[in-house]
Amino acid sequence: MKTPKELKYTETHEWVKLEDGFAFIGITDFAQDSLGEVVFIELPEEDDQISQGSEFATIESVKAASDLMSPISGVIVSVNDALEDSPELINEDPYENWIIKVELDDESELDGLLDSDAYEKLAKE
Amino acid sequence: MKKTVLHDQHVKLGAKMVEYAGYHMPVQYTSLKEEHMAVREDAGLFDVSHMGEIVVLGPQATDFLDVVFTNNIRALTANQVQYGFFLYENGGVVDDLLIYKINDEHYFLVVNAANKDKDFAWLEKQAKSFNVEVIDKSPYYSELALQGPKALTMLQAHTNDDLSAISFFTFDDVTLEGKTFMVSRTGYTGEDGFEIYGEHTDIKMLFKRLLLNHEALKPCGLGARDTLRFEVALPLYGHEITDTITPLEAGYKFAVYMDKPTFIGKDALVKQKEAGLTRRIVGLEILDKGIVREGASVYHGDEKIGFVTTGYLSPSLNKAVALAMIDKPHDKLSHEVLVQVRKRTLKAKVIKKKLYQKNKS
Known part of the structure; x- marks a missing residue:
């Protein structure tokens, strides 16, 4: 299980990366492995407002649908459209293939998230 | 939670284990899709000892x-x-x-x-x-299902008995690796194959030998078992058939012999037949992007006309399809309906409920 040190994590298995003032959000290696082959992602629209802890997308494996919860609040400035036709990219590299790019409302929300050690511990339980 | 005799084998093979019907069972080993396709193209081996x-x-x-x-x-x-x-x-x-x-x-x-x-x-x-x-x-038997076009050739390698003599929906005692099993030419995948009943230690031995000797044979979990039966419209209790859905509504009247004098439930079915069915299970092809799942409501305009009983992205067809209970007259082939999936409404079309047809070559 890969858990890059520079990312922040949620208890619901999303990661967030801060880059140039924007937050990139995706799902963790543990999450993609638990889901199995991702076959469809219901993506949000650009310019949608999202809030911390609210659902922003739904990811479907062969077996089931799972909601993704936003780690932070803000406005979606970009959606990774490549996932629409190639949802399996999430399985291939869950950290390279972010799902949404968000303009943060409040950077301090990141402080409440898990670091890689804490997340790894949680995922192993 | 109960364990089958193969529990430790599943864990060793890296299976994801889930609770099912009180048993700790493998839902998938490596990949649901690969396991599903192995059964369609080669063969797959299922632990169905929980039956x-x-x-x-x-x-x-x-x-x-x-x-x-x-x-x-x-x-x-x-x-x-x-x-x-x-x-x-x-x-x-x-x-x-x-x-x-x-x-x-x-x-x-x-x-x-x-x-x-x-x-x-x-x-x-x-x-x-x-x-x-x-x-x-139940406590005395373990059971394997060996399913797929290569099932016969694979199982034949383990016995001197002629397995081709066991025709579809018949069974016999067969000596496999020196032990006696009850073997039937049955299954729930839409493919040729066998179901094998035996004593616990014999089943454990056979499971290991089969996987060891056949490289193309994949251990398959409950996930693939469900997608396989779904594609060929075999009903799963609690989904297509329940205590409130009759076999006639589910479209399985071939397994109901109405000509015998009596059986429990016959009067109700006779009445239902005379009054005419008001709903039945059909196939749906999802025309918009998205996957519909069990429980999703089906609409014609604003009118609710049914519900999804099972839905997947079909691994064989690579299309989102579903089985659904639909009120008449919306059950007709090619009829367009709407399926509510979370906040979205997806267009769908009624198709034959046997979603996957094996290529007859």
Whole structure:
């Protein structure tokens, strides 16, 4: 299980990366492995407002649908459209293939998230 | 939680384990899609030891089953297998099952794991006025399902008995690797294959030998078992058939012999047939992007006309399809309907419920 040190994590298995003032959000290696082959992602629209802890997308494996919860609040400035036709990219590299790019409302929300050690511990339980 | 005799094997093979019908069972080993396609193209091996086995013994065994079971049990000869239902008086389904005929006074019933205790209690109650004994044999059997176009060739490598002599829906005792098993040419995947019943340690030995000797054979979990049966419109209890859905509505009247004098639930089915069905199970092809799942509501305009009973992105077709219970007259082929999936409404079209047709070459 890969858990890059520079990312922040949620208890619901999303990661967030801060880059140039924007937050990139995706799902963790543990999450993609638990889901199995991702076959469809219901993506949000650009310019949608999202809030911390609210659902922003739904990811479907062969077996089931799972909601993704936003780690932070803000406005979606970009959606990774490549996932629409190639949802399996999430399985291939869950950290390279972010799902949404968000303009943060409040950077301090990141402080409440898990670091890689804490997340790894949680995922192993 | 109960474990099958193969539990440690599953864990060693890296399976994801889940609780199912009180058992700790493998849902998938490596990839649901790969396991599914292995069964369609080569072969897959399933641990189905959680299934319930019930034996009916006695001079009135045939008379008894004729009354509690929907299919034509009197037409069975020894070593044949039949599929059918136990029904409630209202025509709803207690369970679907296979019956193996040993002889006129001895039958072997294979029922759903989740329904086993309910079935056994129901059978015991019905059996009071018959000279029969109903015995729960589940603790004594483990079971494998070997399914796929290569199943025959693979299993034949483990026996001197001629397996091709076991035709579809028949069974026999077979010596595999020096041990005796009851082997039937049956399954629930839409492919050729076998179901193999034996003592726990023998099944464990056979499971290991089969996987060791056949590289193309994949261990398959409950995930693939469900997508495989779904694609060929085989019903799963609790989904396409329930205590409020009759076999006629579900479209399985081939397993209901209406011409016999009586069986439990017959009156309700006769009435339903005379009044005309108001709804039935159909296939849906999802035209918009998205996947519909069990429980999603189906609409015609604003009117709710049904619900999805099972839905997947079909691994064989690579398309989102579903089985759904739809009110008449919206059940007609090519009829367009809408399916509510979370906040979105997806267009769908009624298609044949056998979603996957095997290429006949």
